Amino acid sequence: MSAEVRLVAPAGLSRAVPYSYAAVVPEGAQIVFLAGACPLDASGQTVAAGDVVGQTAVCVDNMRIALAAAGADLKDVVFVRVLVASSSLDDLAAAWEVVHDAFVPRQPPGTLQGVTVLGWPDQLVEVEVVAALRSE
Template identity: 50%
Template sequence: MPDPVALLHVPALSDVAEYAYAYAYAATVEPPARLVFTAGACPLDDEGRAVAPGDHAAQARQVLANLETALGAAGARLTDVVKTTTVYVASSRQADLVTVWEVVRDYFGEHNPPTTLLGVAVLGYSAQLIEVEAGAAVPTVA
């Protein structure tokens, strides 16, 4: 079955930032596909505790593992992700955002869906530094 997701790189838009040229600016989904939307994945272990307080990279890895688990429960994989809707980083330091971005980039590998990366003042759990939402499209049999 053909992949319903097309990731679009747009040469007419800036390629200055790594996340701009390395990741798609847009994505399309062709039928037949089932859409999957996740809640924000948090850096929580299986007992509900935030892992690695103060460590942006370790929390980002836990967040992405949790995101992968949530997608799997819906029958989706990371390669089905159409958009990592938003990557939230609780920091005002651009270096922390870059650290998280590098983990996200490495985790997704060659699959590079559009992504928004931003710093925020605070997230919902004590010691939480990272949260990631995503939308995916899974091929369906017509």
């Protein structure tokens, strides 16, 4: 069940960013930390080798599955981090667009980060999230 998180976009900060600047979790909420969602199929093989957009879409799908197993969904996410093994701003923007579109219209705070390498062969993208659930 959603914790009715309050997303914050303060006056005086740019409205051009595609995310909120902060998320306030209500008292009594359970915090759910997901391991980074990777572009792996059920057998553990990296999919969409060389394709940032394709790998990001698989990461989002895997993230949804992990969230559901924890009793959450995308509306419960309070923070997202997108890691892209690339120094290309175009690759980073392409990955962010896939993640951003998954959350529309709600945009939790997030970080987009270029890294040198990720943990699986041919892996270009990983998506981490934190979610909040109201304690029952």
